[in-house]
Amino acid sequence: MNLLLHFHLLVSAALLLSPSLAHDKFDSHVLPRPLSILEYQETPGILLSNELDREVRLLCDGWRFAVEANNLGPWKTVPSECAEYVREYVNGRGYGVDLEVVGKQGLEYAKGLALGGDGKDVWVFDVDETLLSNLPYYADHGYGLEAFNGLEFDKWLEKVKAPAIESSLKLYEELLRLGIKVFLLTGRSERHRSVTEENLRNAGYRNWDKLILRNLEDHGTTATVYKSKKRTEMVEEGYRIVGNSGDQWSDLLGASMSNRSFKLPNPMYYIS
């Protein structure tokens, strides 16, 4: 990015986020009170555009850190001040690089494992935002700025158009090559089994050993409870969960946790 373009983006950000707007909105329950530059600005309105941009980025970086480190309680939508920040992150290189780092870490960990060789070593993957990307859907719905709409999302899901997250596909294929079984554990409903299988195959995934979807009795519990129960069943069947990949902490925490888990980035939504 050259300096002129950089400056252009700073000015655009300033137009989108006037100081007064930023001031009001940052004092929300999600973000801390506005910090020095915004708070103590003696002459509101003359804030330099790049300073504002920097301030918004710092606060949204802080918010994203809180999301990814599981510090936030349940949240429903991306804070409005961070809508542009999230859009830039997922469409720019940041998201891709973060996904690539976590995929690479999974690969190196898997290659170093001492496996049982008895077909009991398994890796658990979540599906949405872990193996498959719903970014085209979220692009049409404000990248998490709009509250989740299950009916709309189901329409998207039934189009079977979600592309693979490439770094996850690479990890997935290497796990199979190493002789590790792959279990897919998703919050999608049992009634979406065939579209889910079709989408996974379209995206290049093959030879999973189990695809576990929510059936009627599992509806109404949190993902943490549902996924813990299913992992515990795996362990009771004699499987060793050697790794677990998911974009939500509810994919990874709870009972029968894996020794090592891999949290993929997701600043667009939260599932309890």
Added chain:
Amino acid sequence: MNLLLHFHLLVSAALLLSPSLAHDKFDSHVLPRPLSILEYQETPGILLSNELDREVRLLCDGWRFAVEANNLGPWKTVPSECAEYVREYVNGRGYGVDLEVVGKQGLEYAKGLALGGDGKDVWVFDVDETLLSNLPYYADHGYGLEAFNGLEFDKWLEKVKAPAIESSLKLYEELLRLGIKVFLLTGRSERHRSVTEENLRNAGYRNWDKLILRNLEDHGTTATVYKSKKRTEMVEEGYRIVGNSGDQWSDLLGASMSNRSFKLPNPMYYIS
């Protein structure tokens, strides 16, 4: 930051990180292979300084995300390419904002708790990089670029000069005001009890209910095992751990976990 200063920093970064250095070092076990710009540069050496800067930042952002989301296995030192990035982060506003967001989240969560009113609600805090900052020590030791030296660190610790992390002090005081007991659970050794107490008091901390340090029998286990054991003892004594703050995942994961935990940022070191 004005554009001239911004440009100056980009040029400085380029001087510090030549393309060939970045290329070699990024192909390490910690970071993914160098990405497009560095890898497919047709004429090495003419990489624009701001592109290189952007590339380094993206990769170090990815590394830091992996650290904070607990995706990395044990690591001993900050990757050398990210030394400058970490120095800037902890000395700049990024670290402070991230600390402030997590402190604020803790505060809001605590205020919303339905407390027992029987003196059994407790909040567990780690000490180093959670209540107290050892940044002055790490500033003299490459901000995590040097491998940890226990003897050197002990000398620093015995100086009792670690300042408070202000956002943690604010949370700490509010918890006491709400009637929540504070238990401090640290990897520091029992022989450092008095210097630790003195340092905590110097930094403004008062009225903790317990300060638990490692005694001889707890040496030689991981922090996760030691801290889990101590948390389980609290639960067995009838305490309810309503919150837990720490800068390491080993402060937060394991047995007798808190319902909500607060991971403070720390890109300088890792404790198993």
